[in-house]
Amino acid sequence: MTTIVCPTPLTDIARVQLGHGSGGKLSAALVRERFLPHFDNPILAQLGDAAIVDVAGQQLAMSTDTFVVQPLEFPGGNIGSLAVHGTVNDLAMMGARPEWMSAAFVLEEGLPLDVLDRIVQAMAEAARAANVLLVTGDTKVVERGKADGVFINTTGLGKRWPDFAPGPTRAQPGDAVIVSGPIGRHGIAIMSAREGIAFDTELRSDSAALTPLVELLRARVGDAVHTLRDPTRGGVASALNEIAAASRIGVELDEAVLPVPAPVAAACEMLGFDPLYVANEGVLVAFVAEHQAGAAVQALQRHALGRAATRIGRCVRDHAGLVVLKTGVGGHRVVDMLPGDQLPRIC
Amino acid sequence: MCLGIPGRIVEVRHSEGLPMGVVDFGGVRREVCLSYVADEIKVGDYAIVHVGFAISKVDEAEAKRTFDVLREMSQLDELEWLKDLAP
Amino acid sequence: MKYLSEYRDPAMARALVTEIRRSATRRWVLMEVCGGQTHTIVKQGLDELLGESIEMVHGPGCPVCVTPLEQIDKALALAARPDVIFTSFGDMLRVPGSDCDLLQIRARGGAVRIVYSPLDALELARKNPDKQVVFFAVGFETTAPANAMAVWRARELGVENFSVLVSHVTVPPAMTALLEAPDNRVQGFLAAGHVCTIMGWTEYEPIAAKYRVPIVVTGFEPLDILEGMLLAVRQLEAGRHEVENQYVRAVRRDGNQPAQDLVTRVFELVDRNWRGIGPIPRSGLGIREEFAEFDAERRFSLDQIRTAEPTMCRAGDVLRGVLKPFDCPAFGAVCTPEHPLGAPMVSSEGACAAYYNYGRFRAGSAV
Numbered sequence: 001m002t003t004i005v006c007p008t009p010l011t012d013i014a015r016v017q018l019g020h021g022s023g024g025k026l027s028a029a030l031v032r033e034r035f036l037p038h039f040d041n042p043i044l045a046q047l048g049d050a051a052i053v054d055v056a057g058q059q060l061a062m063s064t065d066t067f068v069v070q071p072l073e074f075p076g077g078n079i080g081s082l083a084v085h086g087t088v089n090d091l092a093m094m095g096a097r098p099e100w101m102s103a104a105f106v107l108e109e110g111l112p113l114d115v116l117d118r119i120v121q122a123m124a125e126a127a128r129a130a131n132v133l134l135v136t137g138d139t140k141v142v143e144r145g146k147a148d149g150v151f152i153n154t155t156g157l158g159k160r161w162p163d164f165a166p167g168p169t170r171a172q173p174g175d176a177v178i179v180s181g182p183i184g185r186h187g188i189a190i191m192s193a194r195e196g197i198a199f200d201t202e203l204r205s206d207s208a209a210l211t212p213l214v215e216l217l218r219a220r221v222g223d224a225v226h227t228l229r230d231p232t233r234g235g236v237a238s239a240l241n242e243i244a245a246a247s248r249i250g251v252e253l254d255e256a257v258l259p260v261p262a263p264v265a266a267a268c269e270m271l272g273f274d275p276l277y278v279a280n281e282g283v284l285v286a287f288v289a290e291h292q293a294g295a296a297v298q299a300l301q302r303h304a305l306g307r308a309a310t311r312i313g314r315c316v317r318d319h320a321g322l323v324v325l326k327t328g329v330g331g332h333r334v335v336d337m338l339p340g341d342q343l344p345r346i347c
Numbered sequence: 348m349c350l351g352i353p354g355r356i357v358e359v360r361h362s363e364g365l366p367m368g369v370v371d372f373g374g375v376r377r378e379v380c381l382s383y384v385a386d387e388i389k390v391g392d393y394a395i396v397h398v399g400f401a402i403s404k405v406d407e408a409e410a411k412r413t414f415d416v417l418r419e420m421s422q423l424d425e426l427e428w429l430k431d432l433a434p
Numbered sequence: 435m436k437y438l439s440e441y442r443d444p445a446m447a448r449a450l451v452t453e454i455r456r457s458a459t460r461r462w463v464l465m466e467v468c469g470g471q472t473h474t475i476v477k478q479g480l481d482e483l484l485g486e487s488i489e490m491v492h493g494p495g496c497p498v499c500v501t502p503l504e505q506i507d508k509a510l511a512l513a514a515r516p517d518v519i520f521t522s523f524g525d526m527l528r529v530p531g532s533d534c535d536l537l538q539i540r541a542r543g544g545a546v547r548i549v550y551s552p553l554d555a556l557e558l559a560r561k562n563p564d565k566q567v568v569f570f571a572v573g574f575e576t577t578a579p580a581n582a583m584a585v586w587r588a589r590e591l592g593v594e595n596f597s598v599l600v601s602h603v604t605v606p607p608a609m610t611a612l613l614e615a616p617d618n619r620v621q622g623f624l625a626a627g628h629v630c631t632i633m634g635w636t637e638y639e640p641i642a643a644k645y646r647v648p649i650v651v652t653g654f655e656p657l658d659i660l661e662g663m664l665l666a667v668r669q670l671e672a673g674r675h676e677v678e679n680q681y682v683r684a685v686r687r688d689g690n691q692p693a694q695d696l697v698t699r700v701f702e703l704v705d706r707n708w709r710g711i712g713p714i715p716r717s718g719l720g721i722r723e724e725f726a727e728f729d730a731e732r733r734f735s736l737d738q739i740r741t742a743e744p745t746m747c748r749a750g751d752v753l754r755g756v757l758k759p760f761d762c763p764a765f766g767a768v769c770t771p772e773h774p775l776g777a778p779m780v781s782s783e784g785a786c787a788a789y790y791n792y793g794r795f796r797a798g799s800a801v
Contacts, residue, residue, distance in 0.1 A: 017541045192375075200369060200376035256444075266373035266435055269352045270396075271550070272524075329447035329656045331479015340528070340537075350470055351576070351628045351654075351684075353437035365587065373435035380553060383579055383693040393437055395631060395684050398523070399551025400580045402693065403631045403684045405437055410683035417446045417657060424449035 019340025021068075023233030023279075026340050028242075047246070048168050049093040049229065052160065059160035061096030063087060066153040072115060074193045076186075076205030077281075079150055080123035085207050085281055086232065087156035088130045092214040093228040093284065095166045096158035098130065103154050104138040108147035119150060130209040132156075164218045166286075170226040171247035176293030177313040178286045180213055180306045181206065183236055184264035187278035192267060199270075203263050206282030213284060213306050220299035224292035229285050234338060236312075237276040239285055240323045241337040244315075247287075251323040253313035253335065276325075276335060277342050287315065351397035353405050354379070356390050370396055437683065441655030442478075450660035451483045457667050458487040463619050464666055465612070467605055468574075468626035469496035470654045478656045488663055491620055492752075494608055494711060497573045497601075498525045499749070499778050502707035505572075505601040506531035508736045510539055512568050512599060515734075519545040519562060521555040522570040552584035552598075559588070559596035568730045571598040576628040578602050578719055579693035582700040585721065585728045599730040600721055603706055605629050606637045607717035613645045617756050622666040624652040624659065627681040632697075634689030638677045646675040653681040700725055710749030710778070749778050752786060759786040 019026040036044070043051050050063035067083045077085075083103065091098040103123070107116070127134055185206040192199045210230060217225050227247065231239035244251045260268075260275045268275050282305060288296040293311060300306030323335040354370035359381065361367065366381040368388075377399070384394055384401045393405035466472060472492045475481055481490050494500050510531045513520035520536070527536045527548065540546040545565075549555045552569055559567035571581040581598060588596045605626060612618055625638055630651045638649045648669035652662030662680040669676065679685055697719070706718025721729040730736075748764070751757035759765050759778070765786060778786040 015538070015541050017537055019537065198377075200378065201374060203375070262435075263374040266375040269435065269438065270372055270375065270377070272350050327478045328442045329444050329478050329480065329483065331482045333477060333479050351631070353435070355436070363591070373438075380551075380580075380583065382583060383690055383696075386692075395628065397576055397628060398580045399553055400583070402576070402579065402628065402690060406683050410437060413661075413682055414440065417450070417661070420453060421443075421446040421449035424452050425445065427452075 017340070021233070022338065022341040023238050024338035024340055027233075028337070046167065046169075049090040050096065050156070050158075052094060059096075059165075061091045061094045061156075061158050061160055063090035063094075063156045064154065065090060065156075066151060068148065068151050069190065070148055071190075071193050072149045073118065074205055075189050075202045077207040078119050078122050079152055080119035080121070081126040082205075082207050082281060083152040083154050084123055084126035084130060084132065085209050087154040088132055088209045088211060089230040089281075089284070091156045091158040092209075092211045093166065093230055094160070095164040095214070095218070095228070096160045097215075098132050098156055098158040098209075098211060100133050100135045100157045101127070101154055102136045102138075103134055103152055105140070106147050106151040106153075107139065107141045108149050109141060109144045111149050116150070126209065130211060161218055163223060164225070165223070166225050166228040168227055168229070168243050168246040171243050171249055171287040171315055172226060172289075173249055173315050173317040174290045175226055175249075175287045175315040176290055176296070176311050177240070177251060177253070177315065178288055178293065178297055178300070178309060179236065179259065179283060179312050180210070180286070180300050180309045181283045182259045182261040182264070182308050183231070183280055183283060184260055184268065184275035184278040186232075186281040187235065188264050188267045188273075190279070191271065191273075199267060201263060203267060206280060208282030208305055210282065210284050210305065212303050213300055216299045216303055216306070217286060217288075217296055221288060221292040221296050224289040225286055225296065226289065227287035231280050231283060231285055233279050235275070235277040235279055236283075236285060237274070237323065237335045238337055240335070241321075243285075243287065244323055245321045247315075248320045250316040250319040250321070251313055252316055253323065253325045255325050255328050257310060257312055259308050259310055259312075273342050277338055290314070351395040351402060353393050354396050356381075356388055356392050356394060356401075359388075359390055368401070370394065370401070372396075438655065441653070441657040443657065447483070447656050447660055450657065450664055454484060454660065454664050454667055455487045457664065457671055459671060461486055461489055462621050462667055462670050463489045463491060464622045464624060464663060465491045465493040465620040466624040466626075466652070466659075467493040467495040467609060468624070468629070468654075469498070470628070471495065471624060471626065471652065471659055474654055474656060474659055480656060480659060484663070488667065493612065493620075493623075494708060495574075495605075495626060496778070497577075497603055498529055500603055500608075500708040500710065501526070501529065501572055501601045502709050503532060504707065505599065506535075507533075508731065509570050509599055510534065510536065511736055512730060512734060513539040513544040513546050514542070515544075515566075518566045518568055519547060519558060520568050520570070521547045521549045521558060523550075523572065524548045526570055526572055552581050553587070556584050556588055556591075556593060556596055559593050560591070563595060565595065566733075567596050568734075569596070569598045571600045571602065573602055574626065574629050575602075575604055575633050575697075576626070576631070578697045578701060579632060579690070582696045585700050585725050586696060588728055589725065594727075597728050597730040597733045598721070600701070600719060601706075602701065602719035603708065604703075604717055604719065606641060607714045608708065608711070609638075609641055610645075611711065611714050611717075613641070613647065615756075619756070620647070622648040622670055623650070624662045624666065625649050625677075627651060627653040627658070627685060630679075630681070630685045630689065632690050632693050634687050635677050635679065635685070636687060642675050642677050648675050649677045651677070651679045651681050651685050653684065710752070749786075752778050762786070 050061040088098040189205040229239040300309035354372040358369035366385040370379045394401035555569040701719040704720035
């Protein structure tokens with residue numbers, strides 16, 4: 001297994017690079033330096049998965065996302081189902097029940113209509129299963145070569161549950177770090193469907209709506225859940241780093257208990273990837289008060305999506321902002337935020 | 348340039364004259380060029396694969412021998428450790 | 435995974451560490467010349483476990499780190515051409531040339547693709563007959579047979595739009611150059627296991643004898659590396675200086691003959707510039723005249739390349755093990771993964787990047 005990833009490319013050029021979209025340091029820098037200064041307001045400043053706005057006393061969560069995945073169709077879903085799940089999950093991570101969403105499509109000239117049909121059907125199924133209504137939409141078409149087939153932008157809206165306000169700044173020393181399921185499936189599924197890196201074995205994305213898991217947690221341990229995050233781009237490592245920084249706590253992980261499914265582990269070995277940095281679309285990370293950690297894990301395990309839920313670490317007062325891993329052989333290392341994307345290695 | 352990992356040969360074939368095969372790595376399968384191990388490899392053997400090429404057959408007997416030595420060492424080590432704990 | 439996971443057993447690792455600490459009567463300085471081994475050591479925190487008994491110096495075992503600037507610049511020039519699809523292993527994409535890197539070329543519109551195997555690049559050439567497909571053939575001896583096969587097959591199948599930009603390096607001359615340096619502190623070596631899978635270990639026997647250093651052919655998993663270190667320490671304690679094989683499950687003394695044969699057919703030894711170290715005679719591989727048509731350097735005119743390395747980068751000293759990354763004045767300050775001055779801070783296995791990403795925690799305060 002390998003974690004060391006090439007540091008960022010030279011950053012003093014005045015152009016957008018792919019690394020800016022990978023959910024790592026470059027992405028964070030782009031937001032911080034190019035966007036925040038212009039849009040600065042207290043709601044945005046929270047930088048949670050969703051924004052919390054107050055409308056006549058009811059807290060609403062609002063999220064937005066754009067889906068640009070390639071290939072459009074992959075084992076375990078397509079860009080349409082991914083769009084629903086991603087939108088729903090952003091809301092759920094902030095303690096809101098997702099109810100409405102919008103979808104704006106940018107279609108590339110030449111996209112086969114049967115591909116579009118499959119995408120839309122998958123979206124509809126996913127929305128139905130998640131009890132979310134698609135209430136408004138938009139469609140644009142751009143010239144061949146300008147949109148990689150389809151881009152989908154969504155906005156999600158949901159009402160926050162009362163007395164349940166998980167947020168990125170609320171993790172505390174002593175909290176247990178819990179993951180709801182096996183990690184690394186989505187990113188490897190995508191990678192394995194890409195030209196040049198294909199495997200003969202089908203590795204499926206874990207794309208799923210996480211609302212039922214959040215509901216179970218809320219019902220069982222309520223406000224003992226301090227933070228929730230769905231570790232998408234950048235994987236578990238990036239999500240934990242963001243929370244460690246936002247909450248100003250240190251995180252300690254135990255490599256021996258990380259739930260990595262065998263095919264993901266094998267694919268990562270071959271490519272030289274670290275599962276901690278691989279994207280997930282059907283997993284959540286929860287920071288739960290220590291005394292309720294056991295109950296939280298049990299609650300998650302009651303659902304099909306959470307069968308493999310397990311504790312992977314804890315929060316500490318030391319090394320605030322750093323995530324440290326105890327390795328399989330008993331050493332330690334820092335699990336840093338990646339600068340850009342993980343790249344397959346041969347060394 | 349070292350990322351070579353062990354996998355099990357599950358299929359052997361020829362592709363336009365080149366000996367190719369399918370190797371299973373802990374559940375994930377990929378096509379691998381067997382040109383450099385063609386004379387010594389058969390289905391069921393393990394090989395080290397680097398950038399899509401099998402570069403060596405895994406010598407399972409040697410692997411077992413090393414492992415037995417290591418295991419013995421760690422058992423002795425454990426006994427030592429227990430001895431240190433004894434009053 | 436069989437023949438992989440069991441070599442990460444924590445109890446056995448502890449036993450090996452205990453044995454190493456028990457065997458070493460003084461602090462020995464060992465060097466590994468293999469990026470993959472550097473990776474494991476730092477990623478698993480092995481040096482933390484060893485404490486004072488061994489000082490591990492990370493040698494120039496990362497081909498990405500040592501690929502000469504000129505070759506990177508040639509790669510960038512080729513990738514920028516509209517008629518070229520430039521293919522490479524992932525490692526190379528972020529290495530800075532004089533001006534930018536392959537990822538930036540991609541950002542500016544160049545066709546840059548990652549491939550897992552050189553045969554995939556060849557396949558890409560067959561599928562895109564109207565483009566020139568160039569493959570960046572980088573690596574040590576481990577990768578040379580694969581790259582040789584791609585060239586061989588290109589000729590066999592008549593794939594005319596395929597060529598390779600070669601930047602292969604070989605280990606023994608580098609090891610010799612390190613040992614010849616007057617400030618060398620290294621007392622024993624872990625030799626790269628997969629390099630030896632191909633080449634065997636006969637080339638190391640004269641080196642061990644002449645410079646009186648133990649050389650242990652070592653694998654890549656934690657137990658392999660710890661066992662390799664133990665064997666080296668035992669030799670040093672006993673005053674022996676032989677070539678020994680730890681990686682018995684994958685290496686034989688004569689290596690892989692068919693692989694060596696094809697490498698010799700397609701490539702020949704050339705002088706090579708090692709980034710950060712300088713020119714080492716007959717330390718690289720270049721394409722033979724017989725296969726010249728597949729040599730990207732001969733197919734495209736790449737003469738007007740000007741290379742310029744930042745002067746503050748002490749990569750050479752780090753690669754030779756005379757400077758620890760955190761002793762470099764630029765480390766963590768003007769030279770970080772985000773703003774690398776030199777290759778060891780850029781590459782996956784570069785010593786500087788390794789220390790920056792993993793070693794900060796143990797250095798005490800976060801850098």
